[in-house]
Amino acid sequence: MKKEREEDFEANLTGEGPQGDDAKPRWFKRIRKGILTSTADKKETPEGLWNKCPECNYICTTTELAENLYVCPKCNHHHRIGSADYYDFLFDNNEYIELFDQIKSKDALGFTDLKPYQKRLDEIHAKTDLKDSMRVATGKVDGEGFVIACMDFEFIGGSLGSVMGEKFSRAVDYCIEHKLPYLVISKSGGARMMESAFSLMQLAKTSGKLSQLSDAGLPYISLLTDPTFGGISASFGMLGDLNIAEPGALIGFAGPRVIKETIKRDLPEGFQRSEFLLEHGFLDFIVERKQLKQKLAQLAMHFRK
Numbered sequence: 001m002k003k004e005r006e007e008d009f010e011a012n013l014t015g016e017g018p019q020g021d022d023a024k025p026r027w028f029k030r031i032r033k034g035i036l037t038s039t040a041d042k043k044e045t046p047e048g049l050w051n052k053c054p055e056c057n058y059i060c061t062t063t064e065l066a067e068n069l070y071v072c073p074k075c076n077h078h079h080r081i082g083s084a085d086y087y088d089f090l091f092d093n094n095e096y097i098e099l100f101d102q103i104k105s106k107d108a109l110g111f112t113d114l115k116p117y118q119k120r121l122d123e124i125h126a127k128t129d130l131k132d133s134m135r136v137a138t139g140k141v142d143g144e145g146f147v148i149a150c151m152d153f154e155f156i157g158g159s160l161g162s163v164m165g166e167k168f169s170r171a172v173d174y175c176i177e178h179k180l181p182y183l184v185i186s187k188s189g190g191a192r193m194m195e196s197a198f199s200l201m202q203l204a205k206t207s208g209k210l211s212q213l214s215d216a217g218l219p220y221i222s223l224l225t226d227p228t229f230g231g232i233s234a235s236f237g238m239l240g241d242l243n244i245a246e247p248g249a250l251i252g253f254a255g256p257r258v259i260k261e262t263i264k265r266d267l268p269e270g271f272q273r274s275e276f277l278l279e280h281g282f283l284d285f286i287v288e289r290k291q292l293k294q295k296l297a298q299l300a301m302h303f304r305k
């Protein structure tokens with residue numbers, strides 16, 4: 001009896017089954033078989049409601065993930081987040097003052113790749129609130145005063161252009177003036193090719209500026225997050241009094257694929273991940289996002305003594 005009912009159920013679902021007078025009354029009848037909605041008419045699930053971990057495929061709501069500081073509750077994968085999220089959880093009571101936020105990028109060279117640079121900038125300005133790939137803010141972190149410069153990967157891959165260089169430098173001046181430690185959170189693909197040589201000059205500018213901070217006896221902490229590449233790791237990214245990183249972050253100069261094709265050899269497992277860099281002496285330590293705030297405050301205290 002049970003078997004028969006199961007069969008009925010199946011037949012109902014597929015729209016098949018006994019026809020004519022023999023047919024039992026059904027609660028559901030499919031008139032046409034298969035899924036007929038054309039792709040164009042499909043309704044998308046609203047974006048940002050659910051989040052799937054790229055490492056372990058664990059699915060949770062974005063709210064749950066945000067409460068966990070965008071760290072996967074199952075496998076501890078640190079999701080990429082922007083400056084707003086970092087400022088949110090680092091600064092006490094989410095209170096901070098944003099500095100130098102009126103500096104904007106300009107297309108000085110009339111550069112065109114797939115589209116003109118100026119058009120690219122206009123599009124991002126229309127889409128986001130970001131003015132450039134780095135924001136600078138000051139406030140208290142667990143009671144300790146800090147200046148935190150943080151990159152936004154969303155803005156042309158967090159690339160280093162004249163604006164980032166200028167903001168970086170002014171942030172150093174601000175630190176010296178107010179005797180504050182400097183934290184830079186890096187997340188970038190490297191130099192901004194649309195600014196060509198102007199972009200490369202920022203490597204020297206920012207590195208030079210850091211020696212002024214050092215002369216003033218103030219600490220510079222470089223936090224490398226996933227991913228940090230090219231001009232950033234070739235300049236201020238690796239110049240910290242402390243170079244620290246988030247777990248599992250990809251950090252390097254050239255990407256693994258380029259290196260593999262150049263040296264024609266397989267790369268070791270975990271190559272360019274923070275854990276690999278720590279083992280080879282490039283990092284001082286790895287810090288979990290949840291411990292970051294507390295750790296920063298501790299460091300600020302130690303450096304002051």
Ligand SMILES: [Zn+2]
Nearest residue numbers: 053056072075
């Ligand atoms: Zn996960």
